[in-house]
Amino acid sequence: MKPLRIALTKGRLEKDTVALFETIGFDCEAVKNKGRKLILPVGEHLEVVLAKAADVITYVEHGVCDLGVVGKDTIMEYGTSFYEVLDLGFGRCRFALAAPKGSDFFSGYASKTIATKYPNVARNYFESKAMDIRFIKIEGSVELAPLLGLSDAIVDIVETGSTLRENGLEVVETVCDISARLIVNTASLKLRKAEIEELVAQMEQATQEK
Ligand code: PRP
Numbered sequence: 001m002k003p004l005r006i007a008l009t010k011g012r013l014e015k016d017t018v019a020l021f022e023t024i025g026f027d028c029e030a031v032k033n034k035g036r037k038l039i040l041p042v043g044e045h046l047e048v049v050l051a052k053a054a055d056v057i058t059y060v061e062h063g064v065c066d067l068g069v070v071g072k073d074t075i076m077e078y079g080t081s082f083y084e085v086l087d088l089g090f091g092r093c094r095f096a097l098a099a100p101k102g103s104d105f106f107s108g109y110a111s112k113t114i115a116t117k118y119p120n121v122a123r124n125y126f127e128s129k130a131m132d133i134r135f136i137k138i139e140g141s142v143e144l145a146p147l148l149g150l151s152d153a154i155v156d157i158v159e160t161g162s163t164l165r166e167n168g169l170e171v172v173e174t175v176c177d178i179s180a181r182l183i184v185n186t187a188s189l190k191l192r193k194a195e196i197e198e199l200v201a202q203m204e205q206a207t208q209e210k
Contacts, residue, residue: 003047004188004195007056007065009074013180014050016090017069021046023206045195054078057183066188066196072178073157077118083184085200089207091180095121097172098164099153100146105172112152115145122155125175143167 008014018028026043034040040048049065057079059065068082071091075084095118099105105112111132116122119135126133138145138154143163145151155175164170182203189196 001195003041003045004067004192004199005047005049005065006042006067006069007049007051007059008069009053009056009071009180010050013053013069013071013091016088016180018042020088020090020203020206023209024202046199057082060183060185063185063187066185066192067199068183069180070183072176072181073118073121075181075183076121076124076176078120079183082186083189084181085184086182086204086207088180088182088203091178093157093159093178095125095155095175095178096158097125097153097155097175098143098158098169099172101168101170103152105153113150114153114155115142115151116155117142118155121175125155143169 008017018031021028021042026046028042030040031042031048034050038050042048049059051059053070053074056068056070057074060068060082061079069088073095097105111134113134113136114122114126115136115138117138117140119137122135136145136151142154142156145154146169147167153172157178158164158171161171182200184196
């Protein structure tokens with residue numbers, strides 16, 4: 001039978017997932033010596049696809065990959081039509097609202113501007129707050145926006161907090177916690193139920209052992 005195909009988010013989540021596969025006992029040599037190759041075997045029953053986070057969701061939603069490993073941040077921004085089956089426990093960080101130190105973001109009635117790489121997450125977060133907010137999409141180094149006077153605050157990922165600290169910003173509120181998740185295509189879960197359930201169980205156990 002053809003191997004199950006799993007899309008991994010390139011970079012840190014990829015490395016953490018490979019470490020998890022090694023805990024299970026899968027042969028990961030091909031991925032570890034991958035060069036520029038993007039599709040690689042892991043053991044005999046699994047094929048790894050290396051992709052950018054949002055593309056992991058696209059490949060799983062379209063069913064060209066059976067499973068995927070992606071951050072909860074990307075899931076919240078881009079995706080819903082798949083099963084999220086496991087919190088892998090790594091890639092931990094949080095979404096936060098952050099503003100220049102001492103700026104008192106919630107004071108006053110004037111409309112506020114938020115810069116973010118995650119407009120859907122930011123919009124959902126502010127929906128319940130009954131505030132007049134304008135959102136501006138930024139592609140990276142979002143912390144620049146309030147420093148340059150483009151926005152009053154940002155909604156962004158905070159891991160260690162160093163980027164905020166070193167740029168004179170501070171967390172106003174945590175929006176939610178983030179970690180890596182295992183996702184499964186809905187049709188694959190029906191068609192290859194036994195294989196997928198076995199892999200999920202192995203990954204779950206390895207997650208607990210780590
Ligand atoms: C992320 C995030 C913050 C930073 C947070 O950016 O957007 O800028 O990491 O990490 P810290 O709290 O440990 O400082 P990333 O490095 O992924 O690049 P980007 O800004 O280009 O998106």
